Amino acid sequence: MIYFSIFLHFFILGCFSFGGPIAHIGYFRKRFVEKLKWLSDEEFSKIVALSHFLPGPSSSQVGFTIGLKKGGIFGAFLAFIAFTLPSFIFLYLIWYFGLLEGDNKYVLSTIYALKLFAVLIVIDAILGMFSSFCKDYNTKAIFIFASILLIFFSSIFNQIIVLIICGFLGFLFIKKDEDKQNEKLSLPNIYFLFIFLVLLIFAFIFEFRNEYFKLFFDFYKSGSLVFGGGHIVLPLLQDNLQNQVSNETFLISYSLAQTIPGPMFTIATYLGADILKDNSFYGALISTFGIFLGGFLLILAFYKSYENLSKNRFIAKIIMAINACVVALLFSTLVKNIIPSAIFTIYDILLLFIGFILLRYIKVNIFYIIFGYILFFLIKTIFV
Numbered sequence: 001m002i003y004f005s006i007f008l009h010f011f012i013l014g015c016f017s018f019g020g021p022i023a024h025i026g027y028f029r030k031r032f033v034e035k036l037k038w039l040s041d042e043e044f045s046k047i048v049a050l051s052h053f054l055p056g057p058s059s060s061q062v063g064f065t066i067g068l069k070k071g072g073i074f075g076a077f078l079a080f081i082a083f084t085l086p087s088f089i090f091l092y093l094i095w096y097f098g099l100l101e102g103d104n105k106y107v108l109s110t111i112y113a114l115k116l117f118a119v120l121i122v123i124d125a126i127l128g129m130f131s132s133f134c135k136d137y138n139t140k141a142i143f144i145f146a147s148i149l150l151i152f153f154s155s156i157f158n159q160i161i162v163l164i165i166c167g168f169l170g171f172l173f174i175k176k177d178e179d180k181q182n183e184k185l186s187l188p189n190i191y192f193l194f195i196f197l198v199l200l201i202f203a204f205i206f207e208f209r210n211e212y213f214k215l216f217f218d219f220y221k222s223g224s225l226v227f228g229g230g231h232i233v234l235p236l237l238q239d240n241l242q243n244q245v246s247n248e249t250f251l252i253s254y255s256l257a258q259t260i261p262g263p264m265f266t267i268a269t270y271l272g273a274d275i276l277k278d279n280s281f282y283g284a285l286i287s288t289f290g291i292f293l294g295g296f297l298l299i300l301a302f303y304k305s306y307e308n309l310s311k312n313r314f315i316a317k318i319i320m321a322i323n324a325c326v327v328a329l330l331f332s333t334l335v336k337n338i339i340p341s342a343i344f345t346i347y348d349i350l351l352l353f354i355g356f357i358l359l360r361y362i363k364v365n366i367f368y369i370i371f372g373y374i375l376f377f378l379i380k381t382i383f384v
Contacts (some may be wrong), residue, residue, distance in 0.1 A: 001076070002071050003071055003074065003075060003078055006067050006070060006071050006075050006078050006079050006082070007078050007079075007081075007082045008082070009031060009036070009082075010063060010067070010078075010079045010080075010083040011083070011085060011086070012081035013027055013028070013031065013063075013083055014082060014083040014084060014085060014086040014087065014261060014262045015086045015261055016261055016263045017083075017262060020059075020264065021057070021058050021059035021263075022265070024063075025058075025059055025062055026204055027033075028044075028059070028062055028063060028066065028222040029041075029044055029329075030256065032044070034303060038057060038066065038069075038070055038169055039066065041071060041191035042298045043069075047062055047065045047066065047069075048062055048308075050065065050299070050306045051065070051299075053302075053306055053359060054226060054298045054299065054302060054306070055225055055226050055294070055295065055298065056223065056224070056226060056264045056292075056294060056295020056296070056299070057223070057226070057233075057263055057264070057291075057292060057295050058299055059263060060083065060084070060263045060265065060292060060295065060343065061081060061295050061296070061299050063080065063083050063371055064076045064077075064079055064080050064295075064299055065299055065303065066079060067080065067328050068299070068300070068303065071336070073300070076197065076296070076299075076300075077296075080292065080296065083262060083263065084262060084263060084292070086260075086261060086264040086287065087257070087260050087261060087262030087263065088262075088268070088269050088284070088288055090260050090267055091113070091253070091257070091260070091266055091267075091269040091270045091273075092270070092273055092280075092281070092284045094256065094268050094270070094271050095269075095273040095280065095284075096273065096280060100114075100252055102137075104380050105212060106378060106381060108381075109374070109375070109377040109378050109380070109381040110374055110378070111248065111252055112168055112377050113370070113373040113376070114251065114252050114255035114256070114370070114373075114374075115248065115252065115255070115341065115342040116256045116342050116343070116348055116351060116352060116355075116373055117255050117258070117355070117369070117373050118251040118252075118255045118258070118338065118342065119334070119338055119339060119342045119352060120355045120359060120369070121134075121254075121255070121258050121345060121354060121366070122234070122330065122333075122334050123352075123356065124343075124359055125330065126295070126327060126330050126331050126334065126358070127303075127360070129326075129327045129330070129332070130143065130327050132323075133320070133323035133324050133326075133327055134324050135174070135220070136328060137176075138170075138173050138174045138175070138321075139170075139174065139320060139321065139323075139324040140324075142166050142169055142170065142321050142324040142325060142327055142328075143324045143325070143327055143328050143331075145169075145328075146162050146166050146324070146325040146328035146329070147328040147331050148161055149162050149330055150328055150329055150331075150332035151332045151335055151336060152242070154335075157331060159225075159235070159236070160225070160241065161258050162328075162329075163225075163325050163326075163329075164242075166321045166322060166324065166325035167318045167321050167322050167325075168321075169317075169321055170317045170318050170319075170320055170321020170322070170324075171314060171317055171318050171321070174317040174320050174321060178199060180292040182362060185257065187305060188301040188302045188304075188305045189300060189301045189302075189303070189304070189307075190301075192297050192298075192300040192301040193297075193298075193301040193302075194323075196224070196294060196297040196298055196301060199217070199220055199224075199293065199294070199297075200220070200221065200224055201222075202217060203217040203218070203221040204221065209284055211276060212276075212282065212286055215272060215275060215276060215283060215286050215287055215290070216286050216289070216290040217289035217290070218240045218287075219237075219268050219272065219286075219287045219288075219291040220290040220291070220293055220294055221236075221240055221291060222236040222237045222240050222291060223265065223268075223290065223291035223293070223294050223295060224294025224295070224298075225294075226296070226326075228296075232326045232329060232330055233264070233265060233267065234250065234254055234267075234330070234333060234338075234366055235264055235329050235330060235331075235332070235333035237250070237267070237268075237271065238250055238306065238333065238337055241271065241273025241275070241290060244275050245271055245275060247272075247275060247338075247341040248341065249271070249274055250271070250337075251266045251338065251341060251342060252270075253270035253274075254267055255370070256270060257270075258321070258366065258370075259366070259367065259370055263292075265288075265291050265292055266288060268284075268288045268290070268291040269284045269286040269287065269288045270284075271287060272284045272285070272286060272287025272288065273287075273304055275287070289309045327345040351373065353377065355369050355372075355373065
């Protein structure tokens with residue numbers, strides 16, 4: 001009965017959880033803390049802290065951990081499946097029926113609007129993350145340093161090198177948080193950590209000829225390195241999937257993932273189907289599982305030991321620097337890949353500015369903005 005309850009509640013949330021990871025966490029708290037009382041506010045806050053401490057899809061990791069606490073490992077994966085299923089189905093069906101493909105001028109106008117909307121969302125994410133992660137001189141300096149490196153050297157290998165360098169700089173220069181203690185580090189679950197690391201090493205050192213293995217490890221690599229929120233998966237995927245997916249397809253899938261309920265990482269569903277066109281359902285399934293798996297293995301590894309780790313001031317300094325670096329990673333992708341693929345005229349810049357004011361300052365719902373963008377370009381197509 002408990003497994004049915006886990007599936008039902010997470011499936012309902014997956015159908016109606018609009019607004020991105022932070023909003024998802026709010027929905028989780030409302031249902032599982034206030035309504036169902038499956039856990040206390042203190043327990044919930046610790047789970048949220050864990051999801052932000054580790055790389056991976058933060059809101060899905062929170063849901064996974066709630067399922068883990070309530071129903072063990074099976075309950076954890078059941079929660080993940082239920083919460084992800086609605087957006088998986090929606091994105092796969094959009095790809096399968098080719099609703100955004102073809103030379104129809106109205107379809108092309110819709111795609112144009114979605115690409116411009118993606119620019120707006122990325123800019124908003126960068127500003128929000130910058131204000132959260134780059135609060136002092138040192139983190140701002142790390143952001144500038146990392147941005148310069150990533151704009152000129154943007155391969156996945158170089159991205160990892162820059163992350164490591166920034167973590168080291170944070171260890172050296174970021175001021176110690178006196179609230180943190182130099183506690184001894186408790187060991188994580190070695191078995192799950194070992195599985196995570198072995199899969200990650202395989203993803204980096206082996207070139208897989210089998211298309212299914214290659215797809216899985218490409219998405220596993222991207223999902224396992226995401227610090228700071230789901231937006232960061234975009235540059236990692238773009239680098240890992242070079243020559244497999246066009247920039248246009250990236251931006252369309254990214255915009256769609258923004259506008260539907262559920263986790264942003266289901267961008268993998270659309271991309272996986274597009275990469276394995278002849279076996280699109282398996283492509284969607286493998287890529288979706290791959291992009292989430294690393295974050296879940298880390299939850300299983302650190303679930304019982306993270307509180308001690310997060311209190312260590314040296315670890316906290318490294319995480320602060322890495323968070324500043326991932327903002328730079330998103331910024332470099334905006335400059336190098338997203339803007340050149342989406343902005344072509346002065347009207348695009350004007351629409352972007354209007355959308356930015358509406359989203360950032362007037363707080364208009366994103367659905368009205370994207371509807372306005374699509375409507376504008378459809379009208380422009382009809383009358384111009």
